[in-house]
Amino acid sequence: GAVVSQHPSRVICKSGTSVKIECRSLDFQATTMFWYRQFPKQSLMLMATSNEGSKATYEQGVEKDKFLINHASLTLSTLTVTSAHPEDSSFYICSAQDLVGNTEAFFGQGTRLTVV
Amino acid sequence: DQQVKQNSPSLSVQEGRISILNCDYTNSMFDYFLWYKKYPAEGPTFLISISSIKDKNEDGRFTVFLNKSAKHLSLHIVPSQPGDSAVYFCAASARAGGGADGLTFGKGTHLIIQP
Numbered sequence: 001g002a003v004v005s006q007h008p009s010r011v012i013c014k015s016g017t018s019v020k021i022e023c024r025s026l027d028f029q030a031t032t033m034f035w036y037r038q039f040p041k042q043s044l045m046l047m048a049t050s051n052e053g054s055k056a057t058y059e060q061g062v063e064k065d066k067f068l069i070n071h072a073s074l075t076l077s078t079l080t081v082t083s084a085h086p087e088d089s090s091f092y093i094c095s096a097q098d099l100v101g102n103t104e105a106f107f108g109q110g111t112r113l114t115v116v
Numbered sequence: 117d118q119q120v121k122q123n124s125p126s127l128s129v130q131e132g133r134i135s136i137l138n139c140d141y142t143n144s145m146f147d148y149f150l151w152y153k154k155y156p157a158e159g160p161t162f163l164i165s166i167s168s169i170k171d172k173n174e175d176g177r178f179t180v181f182l183n184k185s186a187k188h189l190s191l192h193i194v195p196s197q198p199g200d201s202a203v204y205f206c207a208a209s210a211r212a213g214g215g216a217d218g219l220t221f222g223k224g225t226h227l228i229i230q231p
Contacts, residue, residue, distance in 0.1 A: 006159065034218045043120070044160070044205065046218035059218075093159050095219075104150065105219060107159030 003027055004096045006108025013084055013115055021079045021111045023094030029074035030096035034105065035067070038091040050077050084115040119143045120208050122222035130230050135193040137225050139206030142187065146208040150219065151180060151191045154203045163204075164191070193227075201229045 003026040013019050023033055032051050036044040048064075050056040050071035058064045066088075068080040077096075081088055091112055095105040121140045129135045139149075147168040152160035166173040166180045166189065173180050179192045193200055203226050207219040 004159070009157070036218075036221075041125075041223070043118075043221040043223040044219075046220070049218050095159075104162045104165060106162065107152075110157065110159045112157065 004030075004094065004106045004108045006094050006111055008111060009109055010112045011114070013113070015085055015115055016083055018080055018082045019084055019113060021081075021092055021094070021113075023077045023079070023096065023108050025075050025096040025098075025106075028096075028098050030077070030098055031074065032097045033071055033077035034095045034097070035069060035077075035079050036093045036095065038093065038110075044093060047079075081113065084113070086115045089113055089115045117142075118223075119146075120206055120220050120222040122204075122206055122225050124225050125223070126226040126228065128228045128230055129196050131198060132195045135191075135196045135200065135227055135229070137191040137193075137204050137206075137227065139189045139191075139222055140187055141189075141208050143208070143210070143220070144187070145210040146220070148209045149180070149182060149189050150207045150209075151178075152205045152207060152221075153200075154205060154224070160205055196227075196229045198229050198231060201227060203227070 005024045007022045035047045038044045047062045048056045048058045050069045052071050052074050056069035071077040093110040094108045097105045150165040151163040154160045164175050164178045166182050182189045203224040205224045206222040
């Protein structure tokens with residue numbers, strides 16, 4: 001299947017700093033990328049949808065100024081958690097989809113963020 | 117409000133037997149359903165999907181059944197193998213409206229295959 005690479009897999013940062021997470025589709029062009037967050041023993045919750053070259057669409061309750069999403073190319077989307085706080089500690093996962101070919105969504109490996 | 121529900125947090129099945137994982141949904145706009153398998157600290161891996169125009173889809177050991185009237189779907193794995201031990205997520209989306217739509221996930225069921 002298609003490969004989606006997410007980096008870093010694990011990051012620890014100090015409260016108040018910003019963290020950038022990258023999501024790359026390695027062997028296909030991803031017209032749409034999705035960012036999810038998973039808290040322990042909870043389901044994956046969609047945070048935002050990003051389409052290449054346009055602004056991301058955020059789900060209700062997700063602060064767009066705190067979770068900055070950039071989808072500058074068909075193979076790369078980034079999520080920046082700004083001014084991180086301990087409550088932002090979570091497992092963040094991206095997925096990429098090529099809607100032109102109507103493929104399934106393929107997921108990255110996820111990023112475990114710990115804010116101390 | 118949980119739109120996709122997996123009411124069994126865990127399920128233990130003997131190797132070689134059938135594993136049946138269940139999923140219920142409430143949103144009648146959902147028309148496409150997927151099952152993902154997830155190992156700890158990894159992203160979900162796509163397993164199998166089904167469109168609402170079908171009631172069954174089969175791929176090797178994996179079969180997904182959809183009962184639209186009951187808003188219920190199930191994943192059957194037969195025969196179950198030790199490598200099937202993982203968390204299984206049911207997910208749904210509304211594709212008929214066109215365009216991209218993020219997936220709505222259930223909380224997952226931890227399947228444990230006993231030797």
